[in-house]
Amino acid sequence: MKAMVYRGPYKIRVEEKPEPIIEHPNDAIVKVTLAAICGSDLHLYHGMMPDTRVGMTFGHEFIGVVERVGPSVQNLQPGDRVMVPFNVYCGSCYFCARGLYANCHNVNPNATAVGGIYGYSYTCGGYDGGQAEYVRVPFADVGPARIPDWMSDEDAVLLTDAMSTGYFGAQLGDIVEGDTVVVFGAGPVGLYAARSAWLMGAGRVIVVDHLEYRLEKARTWAFAETRNFAEYDDIVVELKRSTGHLGADVAIDAVGAEADGNFLQHVTAAKLKLQGGSPIALNWAIDGVRKGGTISVMGAYGPIFSAVKFGDAMNKGLTLRMNQCPVKRQWPRLFEHIRNGYLSPSEIVTHRFPLEHIAEGYHTFSAKLDGCIKTLIVP
Incomplete structure (x- = not known):
């Protein structure tokens, strides 16, 4: 064959x-x-x-x-x-x-x-x-x-x-009626997660990416607000500004290991095989969600040894839910x-x-x- x-x-x-x-x-x-x-x-x-x-x-x-x-x-x-x-x-x-x-x-x-x-x-x-x-x-x-x-x-x-995983990502967010949901990544899974969030009662959905054609799809197909992180010095500051300076109720990481990280992260991942990518999208989720909020992770990761802001997640009282679908x-x-x-x-x-x-x-x-x-x- x-x-x-x-x-x-x-x-x-x-x-x-x-x-x-x-x-x-x-x-x-x-x-x-x-x-x-x-x-x-x-x-x-x-x-x-x-x-x-x-x-x-x-x-x-x-x-x-x-x-x-x-x-x-x-x-x-x-x-x-x-x-x-x-x-x-x-x-x-x-x-x-x-x-x-x-x-x-x-x-x-x-x-x-x-x-x-x-x-x-x-x-x-x-x-x-x-x-x-x-x-x-x-x-x-x-x-x-x-x-x-x-x-x-x-x-x-x-x-x-892809569709099942996006839907599962929205499920893991425990979305309740009226919640503000931010989705990191406007690839297929992120688009499906954003569209699914509406089915679960979201009152507002924001999709973050840096590719304008994917953000356009998020607007027209997933009916979401969009933010191009390349246009901001700090996307977390913009997300806080957009949510009454509190943060989103739910953050969905639909990016995983392919997130744009720093040079060291890419060398240790792609070149030396020491870790499975960059945790930058996950850290944006931790910083961008409100205290007491929920983070859903279904972006694929391998072993990651660079810093995930776990202390911040603990001190903010966040709920982190994750799995393969x-x-x-x-x-x-x-x-x-x-x-x-x-x-x-x-x-x-x-x-x-x-x-x-x-x-x-x-x-x-x-x-x-x-x-x-x-x-x-x-x-």
Whole structure:
């Protein structure tokens, strides 16, 4: 099969790889019909995540058609059109039993932290991802779901991570009616979090970024106020000024490791692999939220050793909530919102590339060229 293959930071290409095989009775092999490049894939592409090995295939946002199933699979059969959450999880461990699918204890040798994630380094289990013609899906009776007949492929693929994660980020904020919510990052997840905040009762939503075309999308699609942090000496001062000098009620960090940090942070992350990025967006969230406020973090981070303002968070009495999204938990409500016309995730898609041109897709997305917000990959 053809598959995207990692060859080092900023180096990917399409190669021939062996088709995946059934390795366990509860596996399924899925023929990928649509995949996406996620903002967190850029952390891998830029060499910022530990144990990202040469030869790995990325891609944790994908849908497809079931090609074949193992002998124990009960819920799927060949020909089913399925959407696959980015979480690899067993469905039966202590954490899965509590709906914490992102923290499954049985799918990752490094499961003291995260569970399994498709195509996301050996830190997350070493599973090849869906930026390929075929992908092996473990625990096929647990993760994948049949795509409803009324749902488009493009909406479905965005529910496998980005839309679900943005919605989850707003959930973690514990938004109550009338709250002022500030979202750091106007990429896909930030846009989805901002739009979702209205569904949860926000009275005001402010999105912070430095790319004007993404801020325009935040205004027109997420109906948010915007602030370009590059236009202010201190964006936190502006956020305080805009909120009666108190700060927002809720801050959502939808940036993670790709935040613009200082030179030392980028050297230790991208060059020396000593940390998983810059905590600047998280520190803006800590400073920009009011005392007693809530911070939601679902931007992806690796290990970070540079200073997070934890003392400030403690002294301000902040509530910090964070996790990788347990995707399948979000689907029932999101299906309802999409079917009722409140959300159309595919409206933020700007680019579509065939699999053989995926290197161009990564470059366009990474360098923010041509007004790129969300990129889909067609095998």
